[in-house]
Amino acid sequence: xxxxxxxxxxxxxxxxxxxxxxxxxxxxxxxxxxxxxxxxxxxxxxxxxxxxxxxxxxxxxxxxxxxxxxxxxxxxxxxxxxxxxxxxxxxxxxxxxxxxxxxxxxxxxxxxxxxxxxxxxxxxxxxxxxxxxxxxxxxxxxxxxxxxxxxxxxxxxxxxxxxxxxxxxxxxxxxxxxxxxxxxxx
Numbered sequence: 001x002x003x004x005x006x007x008x009x010x011x012x013x014x015x016x017x018x019x020x021x022x023x024x025x026x027x028x029x030x031x032x033x034x035x036x037x038x039x040x041x042x043x044x045x046x047x048x049x050x051x052x053x054x055x056x057x058x059x060x061x062x063x064x065x066x067x068x069x070x071x072x073x074x075x076x077x078x079x080x081x082x083x084x085x086x087x088x089x090x091x092x093x094x095x096x097x098x099x100x101x102x103x104x105x106x107x108x109x110x111x112x113x114x115x116x117x118x119x120x121x122x123x124x125x126x127x128x129x130x131x132x133x134x135x136x137x138x139x140x141x142x143x144x145x146x147x148x149x150x151x152x153x154x155x156x157x158x159x160x161x162x163x164x165x166x167x168x169x170x171x172x173x174x175x176x177x178x179x180x181x182x183x184x185x186x
Contacts, residue, residue, distance in 0.1 A: 007041045011049040014039070015063040018056075023105040027112075030057070061119045064106065068099045069123050073130040083134040084182060090131070091156065091174045096167065100157045127153055138182060148181050 017038050021029030028034065032053070036043040050056040072078065072093060078086050094100060110117035132149040140148055155177055163170040 007039075007045075009039050009041055009045055011059070012063070014046065014049060014056075015060055018060055019064060019102050019105075022060075022109075023102050026105070027109065030060070032056075061116070064102060065119065065123050065126075068102065069126055072099070073126050083137040084178075086134050087131070087152070087182070088174075088178060090134075091159075091178065092171070094156050095159055095170050095174070098160060100160060103157050104161075124153070135182075139184070152181055 014035060018030055018035055021034060021038055023029075025034075032043045032046045036046060046056070050059065072090060078089060081089060106116070106120050106123075110120040128149050131152050132145055135145050135148050135152075159170060159174070163173065
């Protein structure tokens, strides 16, 4: 269909495309005109799903939070998995589904806007709590637990940038990293 507006686009399609453009072009990618052009539709469809730009930005943050964090931390199957295997599964899911794809752009945005920073901190805290719970179940506590959780999260956030999409290489180093992070000091 043409950009005449006959094509139906869901709110999630708007939000997904917004994240893609945002990661490539920064906040300028969040302009309604640019999003509509990228979706090959008229911008009037935007207002069918979103009251205004502020509503859109709030829903974008919620979408990012849900699709790239809550799908893991609220997964009951992961919760029932033994902690070491849970951490391995998290690592694999995050890498293979590229769940940190938009993190760098979000961190940059958070440095410019205190409201965005608050949501990004909330997501980081959610991730750390989930990882920390597994580490706690493995017997880590205090500063040692905190350091290991932060290292785990830091590795996860940058793994795709370091290894690219090469699953085999990433898996090899993921296993070595997990062994290192979960080893107890002598």
